[in-house]
Amino acid sequence: MGQSGYKVGMIGSGSWATAIMKMLDDNVVEKEVFWWIRKQEDLDYVRQFGHNPSYLSAVQLRISGENLFVDVKRVIEKSDIIILNTPSAYLKIALEGLTAQDFKDKIVVSAIKGIIPDENLIVGEYLAKVYEIPLENIVVVGGPCHAEEVSAEKLSYLTLAAKDSVKAQLLADVLQTRYIKTIISSDVYGVEYGAVLKNIYAMAGGICHGLGFGDNFLAVLVSNAIREMERCVSAIDPGEERDINDSVYLGDLLVTAYSQFSRNRTFGHMIGKGYTVQSAQLEMNMVAEGYYASACIQNIIREYGLDMPICNMVYQVLYNKQSASIEVNKLVDKLT
Known part of the structure; x- marks a missing residue:
């Protein structure tokens, strides 16, 4: 990890991505956060006003304007931990042009509760097949957490599922806050298919x-x-x-x-x-x-x-x- 602690990249700017950005803001672990936002106009708004104009617009976001990008490759190359948080149908488009080398030795987190439609694969299987990411480097976020309640700081429980319990605990440490409790699981397939x-x-x-x-x-x-x-x-x-x-x-x-x-x-x-x-x-x-x-x-x-x-x-x-x-x-x- 970098000198400033963990380096976390968020890929996606919908409601669930915005809610997790709030968790990262409110978490006390030392880290630097980078955010890929698809639309330049949304990025400019976040940079100027500290709010996502399209989703959960009441949430105050404290990310530095220098850490916002419309180029997904920039976010991934700067991050040790990459949180994928787009709709499943749009993940292939979001990662277009990236290769297995871009994800080498990185922890990749799926916060996507869906299947890649054309491939008929859950996200973890898709990442392993297309980007050669070892299962041991994949963490799945699950649990009953609507973004709207997280943004309102209603007590919620997240489950972090990974074959490597150390990596699951790392994500738990990065995401837990006074309103987010975390649970560790090894059931990567069950959590993904259940979602x-x-x-x-x-x-x-x-x-x-x-x-x-x-x-x-x-x-x-x-x-x-x-x-x-x-x-x-x-x-x-x-x-x-x-x-x-x-x-x-x-x-x-x-x-x-x-x-x-x-x-x-x-x-x-x-x-x-x-x-x-x-x-x-x-x-x-x-x-x-x-x-x-x-x-x-x-x-x-x-x-x-x-x-x-x-x-x-x-x-x-x-x-x-x-x-x-x-x-x-x-x-x-x-x-x-």
Whole structure:
């Protein structure tokens, strides 16, 4: 690490990236932070006013203007720890032109709760395949943490998952604050796939709510969803011991399925109300990761021969343009 402590680079400038920038601001560990912001006009605004004009605009950001860049390569070359925090669908574009050499010997952190659509890979697998980053150098951020509550300093718990516990602890030390508690895990695959799946289940909950189903039914849906999640992650990574009731799995599912801040639930609710996928996407200002994940997870279901009726319902509605009402009513008889 550098003479000024850790050198941390943030790639992305959405709401979750902005919330983590606040964590880095409020954390007391000595470090220097660099930030890649895609739009020059947003960068200029942050430099002049210390606020992100597009997301969580009330959050005061204390980063030096000299450490803001629209060139992603500059941020990565200056950083020892790189936090990837773009929507999964845009990660390839954000990293365009970079090579494995740019990431050599760096700790790479995925704060992205999604699958790379064209590749059908979770972020960790994509980084290993395309940029030759060893699994031991990858850390995954998970847990029930909506950016809006973090920005309001509501007590939240983050899980840092890595095969190398030392690197997981390093990230925990860098991110914890008086309102952020951290948990260490070795379940890299379970945490990543769990984060992908909970977005699909939140979308399912939104669809059902939009159709007029109440909280009683949503509780049944979520209790079935956590069992469905366990079947999936256990098939993908059977050697890892995990408790599916931990906050990084069940807790994240609950908050994404129920919270007013859940973009995936909101997207699903719009679909249940009769919006087309295109019209819902146009109306929302943020990406709903569950949309892309719904298509990608179908390959996992086929590969492992999994019984995942909730995921299948969402896929039929979003991609095969089936009636939400008909598909949910089919699902009703499969829930217990």
